[in-house]
Amino acid sequence: MAIEPPFFEKYKAILQSSANEKEKPSTVEGFEELELPLIDLSHLNLGPLERQECIEKMGQAAIEWGFFQIVNHAVPDELLNRLKQEQIKVFQQPFDKKSENNFLNLSVQSYRWGNPLATSLRNLSWSEALHISLKDISKMDEYNKLTSTIEEYAEKANFLAQRLAEYLAQNLGIKANYFQENCSPSSSSLRMNRYPPCPYPSMMFGIIPHTDTDFLTIVSQDQVGGLQLKRNGRWVSVKPNPKALVVNIGDFYQALSNGVYKSITHRVIANQETERYSAAYFYCPTYETVIESCSKPSLYKKFSFKEYREQIQKDVKATGDKVGLSRFLL
Ligand SMILES: O=C(O)CCC(=O)C(=O)O
Numbered sequence: 001m002a003i004e005p006p007f008f009e010k011y012k013a014i015l016q017s018s019a020n021e022k023e024k025p026s027t028v029e030g031f032e033e034l035e036l037p038l039i040d041l042s043h044l045n046l047g048p049l050e051r052q053e054c055i056e057k058m059g060q061a062a063i064e065w066g067f068f069q070i071v072n073h074a075v076p077d078e079l080l081n082r083l084k085q086e087q088i089k090v091f092q093q094p095f096d097k098k099s100e101n102n103f104l105n106l107s108v109q110s111y112r113w114g115n116p117l118a119t120s121l122r123n124l125s126w127s128e129a130l131h132i133s134l135k136d137i138s139k140m141d142e143y144n145k146l147t148s149t150i151e152e153y154a155e156k157a158n159f160l161a162q163r164l165a166e167y168l169a170q171n172l173g174i175k176a177n178y179f180q181e182n183c184s185p186s187s188s189s190l191r192m193n194r195y196p197p198c199p200y201p202s203m204m205f206g207i208i209p210h211t212d213t214d215f216l217t218i219v220s221q222d223q224v225g226g227l228q229l230k231r232n233g234r235w236v237s238v239k240p241n242p243k244a245l246v247v248n249i250g251d252f253y254q255a256l257s258n259g260v261y262k263s264i265t266h267r268v269i270a271n272q273e274t275e276r277y278s279a280a281y282f283y284c285p286t287y288e289t290v291i292e293s294c295s296k297p298s299l300y301k302k303f304s305f306k307e308y309r310e311q312i313q314k315d316v317k318a319t320g321d322k323v324g325l326s327r328f329l330l
C-alpha cells in the first residue's frame with residue numbers, strides 16, 4: 001500500500017494552473033550556505049567568565065540571527081538516532097492508516113500533509129508531519145517504542161528548552177522563574193516532519209515560509225539540508241551539522257523580549273531526489289498564559305496563547321497562511 005499522501009490528485013488543479021505562472025517560489029539553486037552561530041553549552045560549566053561569554057553569545061545570536069546551533073547539549077546521539085528510526089517507521093506506514101482519525105490514538109489532525117486550504121503553490125507544503133501535542137502522549141499506546149522514545153526525547157528537550165529560555169532571559173532581565181511558571185512539559189509539542197522527494201523542487205516548498213508559534217524551537221535534522229532562513233532580506237541555507245541541534249526564536253519570545261530577539265521567517269526547500277526528516281520541539285506556554293513585553297514602551301498588545309492561536313486559525317482560513325505577530329502590533 002502506498003505510503004505517500006496523494007499530493008498529485010489533491011493539488012492537480014493548483015499544479016496545472018501554476019505551471020504557467022510567472023511568479024513561482026524560488027528554486028533550489030544559488031543560495032548561500034551559512035553556518036549558524038555555534039554555541040558550545042559545555043562552556044556554561046567552565047568558569048564564570050566562560051559562562052557569561054556563552055550566555056552573551058547566545059543572546060547576540062538571538063538578536064542578530066534569531067537562529068543558532070548548539071553542541072554539547074546533553075541529548076544523547078543514541079536517543080536522537082532512535083527518534084529518527086521511529087519517525088521513519090511511522091511515516092513508512094500506508095497513507096490510509098496515517099490519515100485515520102485515531103491514528104496512534106492521537107487527536108484529529110495530528111497527522112497533516114500538504115495544506116488543506118492551499119490556493120496556490122505559495123501556500124502548499126510538499127511534506128507530511130505528525131504534530132504531537134505532548135499532553136496527548138498519555139493517550140498513546142504505552143508499550144510502543146515510538147511512544148517511549150517520544151516521551152524520553154520530550155523530557156530531555158523540555159529540560160534543554162527551559163534552560164535555553166532562561167539563559168536568554170538573563171540578558172533581558174526577565175525573572176528567572178518566568179518559564180517554570182508558564183510552561184509545563186505538556187504545554188509544548190513535537191512535530192515530526194517528513195519531506196518526500198518532490199518532482200517539482202523549483203516550483204514549491206517543503207515547508208512554506210513561516211515563523212514558529214512558541215518561545216523557541218529545537219530542531220533535529222538529518223544531513224540532507226534544505227532549511228533556509230531569511231537574513232538581511234535574502235534567503236540563506238543552513239548548513240547541517242551532525243553534532244548540533246538548531247535553535248530558533250519563536251513569536252512569543254519576540255513579543256516577550258519586546259522585539260529584541262527575532263522570530264525569523266524560515267522555510268524548507270523541496271528536494272527532488274532525497275527524502276528528508278526533521279523533528280521540531282516547540283517550547284510553548286499553557287493556553288491561558290498572557291504574553292506581555294518585558295520592557296516599555298511595548299511594541300505589542302498583550303495576548304494569551306489561546307488568543308494568538310485563534311487569530312492564526314482565522315487568518316489561515318481567510319488567507320491560507322498565518323499572519324502572526326504583526327496582528328498584535330500597537
Ligand atoms: O524541517 C526543518 O528543518 C524545519 C521545520 C520547521 O520549520 C517547523 O516544523 O516549523
Ligand SMILES: [Fe+2]
Binds near residue numbers: 211212280
Ligand atoms: Fe518552523
